[in-house]
Structure formats: C-alpha cells, structure tokens
Amino acid sequence: MKILVCISKTPDTTSKIAFKDNNSKFDEAGVQWIINPYDEWYALVRAIELKEKDASAVLHLITVGGADVEPIIRKALALGGDEAIRVNAQSDDRYFIAAQIAEVAKQGGYDLIFTGKETIDFNSSSVGGAVAELLDMPYISLATKFELNGTTATVNREIEGGEEVNEVSLPVVISCQKGVAEQRIPNMRGIMAARTKPLKVVEPAAVDQLTSVVSYETPPPKAGVKLVPADNVAELVRLLHEEAKAI
Amino acid sequence: MSVLIFIDHSEGHIKKSSFEALTYGADLAKQLGTSAEGLLLGTVNDDLAALGKYGVTKINQVNNESLNNLDAQVYAKAIGEAATQTGAKVIVFSHNQNGRAVAARVGARLKAGVVTGAVALPKTDGGFVVKKSVFSAKAFANVSINSDIKVISLNPNSYKITAGEGSAAINQLNITVDAPKVKVVSVNKVKGEVPLTEAEIVVSGGRGFKGPENWGILEDLAKTLHAATACSRPVADAHWRPHHEHVGQTGIQIAPNLYFALGISGAIQHLAGVNRSKVIVVVNKDPEAPFFKAADYGIVGDVFEIVPKLTEEIKKLKGIA
Known part of the structure; x- marks a missing residue:
C-alpha cells in the first residue's frame, strides 16, 4: 500500500496577522511557522498509524512551496514517513497546488491520499477535492474517523448536526479533521532519522493559475465590550433585543 | 452566461x-x-x-x-x-x-x-x-x-x-448519473435539535460549568431561544458533551447571529471557531477572561447564577412566563 500525505506550512495559530506592501502581502515578520495542524495531527498521524500496522506500507509526504518549507517538511518527517517530495513552486491558487500534487501522485500510484480539512491560513478546503477530481478518484471530506480493512475504507464524514458513515474501495482521497487521530510529539530518534530521509525536489508542471490574491483586509476592530452588572440581567436582555436586535 | x-x-x-x-x-x-x-x-x-x-x-x-x-x-x-x-x-x-x-x-x-x-x-x-x-x-x-x-x-x-x-x-435535465463508489452505510444525526452550523443562536458552555451534570440550565436557555448547544474543547475532551458540539479551531466553525459564551475563557483557538458570530455575549466570573475582549456584551458573574436569570428574562420578553 502506498500513502501520500499533503503537508502545508502555516503561521502558528497565535501569530499576529498583519499585512505589508499596501496590504498586498502577509507580513511574515516575527511569525513562527508550523505544519498546518489538520495536516499534522490528523492526516499525517493517521497515515503513520496505518504504516505501523502494515510494515509493507510506503508513506510519502508532499508539499508545494519554496525552499523555506523544508524545515517544516523535515519536522513532518520526524513524526514519520519514508520520504518527502517538494514541488518547487509558490502559489496562492488552490487549483495550481492541487494540479502539482496530482501530477506527482499520478506517477506514484498511491492507494490513499490524505489532506487536512483546510489550512488555517487560507481556510479553503479545496486542495483535496481538486486532487481527487484530477486523479478521477472518490473523495470523502471532513473525515472524523478512518478505518481500513483490506482495500475497503470505512470513513465517518461530518454532516450538519451529525455524521455519515461511508464505505469506499481504495484508491481514495480523504480530508481529515479532529477524531481521525490524536496529536503526537516527535521523539529524538525521529528527529535524527528525519535528517537523512530523502527529500526530493521536483520542478512544477506547467499549470495555469486560475486565481490570484489582489489584497488583504483586516476586519474593523470591535467597539469594545458593553458590560452589564451581574444584578441586572434584564438590562442585558433589553440590549440584545432593542440594540443588537439579536433576540 | x-x-x-x-x-x-x-x-x-x-x-x-x-x-x-x-x-x-x-x-x-x-x-x-x-x-x-x-x-x-x-x-x-x-x-x-x-x-x-x-x-x-x-x-x-x-x-x-x-x-x-x-x-x-x-x-x-x-x-x-x-x-x-x-x-x-x-x-x-x-x-x-x-x-x-x-x-x-x-x-x-x-x-x-x-x-x-x-x-x-x-x-x-x-x-x-x-x-x-x-x-x-x-x-x-x-x-x-x-x-x-x-x-x-x-x-x-x-x-x-x-x-x-x-x-x-x-x-x-437529462444527465447520465454514474453509479456511486461511496456507499452511505448509516447516518448518525442528533434528532430534535437545531444543527449547530445552521443555527441563528448558539449557546455554548465551558469549564465554568464544572461538570456534565450542570448542563440543564444551559439547555433550558437554549430551548427558550430555539438555539443550538455547543461547547469548548476541554469540555468535549473531558466527554462532558459530545464531540460534535465542540466549536473552535479544531472543532466546528460557526457564524450565528448570536453566540453566548458561558463559562468559556476564550482561548485564541476557541475564538477562531466563533469570531464570525455577529453578536457575542460572554458570561464569566473572571473579569480578566480574554473572551471579554472579543465580546459585544458581557456580564462578570457566575454562570450558575446568571444563566437561569437570563432564561427567566428571555421568557418574560417572549411572553412565555
């Protein structure tokens, strides 16, 4: 079995979000970079668990980005995986990114492709579906549980107010979220091993960029909280009704 | 076109x-x-x-x-x-x-x-x-x-x-539909409750409730408002409430018209799941709780005291009581 996990680099959750060059670029000053949590905690860890159960399984990681992504992909390799592939290209366009991953995946012949449910910076939830379409594979998004029995996967998928249990034969693309696996911390052996694991750099395929970011905006700051004394709950209800018109 | x-x-x-x-x-x-x-x-x-x-x-x-x-x-x-x-x-x-x-x-x-x-x-x-x-x-x-x-x-x-x-x-439309490859084996849906992602009003509880046995007052408030119920991550992790109620960065992201954060301190990961809410109301006994900075209205007070009063006042407003 061959598994491919898609990895993105994102700013740490607690990073200050600011923009520069006339609001056209994300201001990276002082930002700490992490593996996108959905890719790491859920997609990657679940793939590692599958490999632990099946010694013959091969686990590859893929990322699309410049050389600055390498520390992040090494960090991912410290958790697990046999090798990593970096497609040497930078893009905000989800189609472009998906097409690069699909190009590599076509040659790799993967049975399972995992992504996180979205990145915490662009919040698109787009790459997994587009990869699946380009590979003509089934796609199950927002998985909260993934079990494999031979070549049949049983996947719980989030729906409004609950879950749906799906069954599908491999190959398949899955986007993962909370529930699929539990977060792991890399150990020293993993960190040492990651240094010598192969990290292949491939040049991007010629693909059109279908979208581009023109500018960023930050929402206007909140006016500040209106505090109501604890002994006057009626006043809060009045404000919610008459001022906020929320009830 | x-x-x-x-x-x-x-x-x-x-x-x-x-x-x-x-x-x-x-x-x-x-x-x-x-x-x-x-x-x-x-x-x-x-x-x-x-x-x-x-x-x-x-x-x-x-x-x-x-x-x-x-x-x-x-x-x-x-x-x-x-x-x-x-x-x-x-x-x-x-x-x-x-x-x-x-x-x-x-x-x-x-x-x-x-x-x-x-x-x-x-x-x-x-x-x-x-x-x-x-x-x-x-x-x-x-x-x-x-x-x-x-x-x-x-x-x-x-x-x-x-x-x-x-x-x-x-x-x-006359379209040939392929046979599905994904089979739906079962659907587990919470019956009789407002789905969280579709709710206009969401009432959410945190560690301030001290234990699952105390959720009755929150549910009363939610019922009175026809609201969905939600919770913070520690509450779901402690199995006080089901995981599908967990809102936040790693849980469900919601954007209701009105969000009640009751006994939730407001960690940045929680805010990431709820800060698209139009109006945020925070009740917390700690005046330093970071959630107050993201709130529109707030009461510094104990949820056990404030929440039943809120229900009572809303019932009065709606003419139920």
Missing part, C-alpha cells in the same frame, strides 16, 4: 444555507445583467417552484434518487455537465459540509478558478474579485478569479436571505 446555484438538501428538505446561496446568486446575476438558475441533484419534498421568491427564474433538476446521497465524484460530474448544458459562467455553492466536498472538484473539472468562504458579492467592475475569509476569520483576502468559468462558495450566515414574490420554472 447565467449564474447557477447549487441547492443542497438532506432528508427531503432544502437547507437554509442554500436559501442564502440562492439570494446571493440571484443578486450576483442582477449585478452581471444575467439570469440566475438553481440546480438540484436528487429529489426533495419541498416546492421547487417556490424557490423563485429568492430571485431565480429556473430550477434545473436531475431527478435521480441515487443523488440523494452525496458522492463527491458523481456530484462533480453531474454538476459539471449541468453547468455546460445551462451555459453557466458562475457556479455558486454554500461553503457548508457538502459544498466543501464538491465545489473545488467542480472547479478542477471545469478548469474554473475557485474561491471558497466568500463573504460578500464579487466586485465585477473590470474584473471578478471575491472577498473571502482567511486566517480563521482574522482577515479577508480579495481574490481575483481569472478563468472564464468561476466557482464561488459562500460562507454560511454571511449573506442576508431576501425573499420576494416569484415562481421558478422547473427544468428536468
């Missing part, structure tokens, strides 16, 4: 998020000087012609019961085909669970640029620029779609539903 709006449904009924998408798509069509049409895959019990009140002139249907379950691959092919048959240039989805499964797939199929999580109508004077939520609602990006066909998915609860008069024509 029409606008085609994907109509999502479950258990025979069209979802509220689709009424929003229909209104948005109809307003966009007006802006572009073209017509808006709906697309429904499968069958529903609702009156399709009545959807004309949201501004669409026609509802295209692929009347095939196998489409009542979502298989993203089958859906993408059918939607792509429908877009070609109807000559759609813009396809609108809701950025809900099913939209996340399908929108980007349809985009890749049609080689159409995709912007998910849109929060406003695109700017179309001399281009096509869509404003979307990024950085877990801490910022917006204006994204230009440069392809001939465009796909937008609209963040739930970000566009006001307007219903007027009007009736839509029904058009049955």
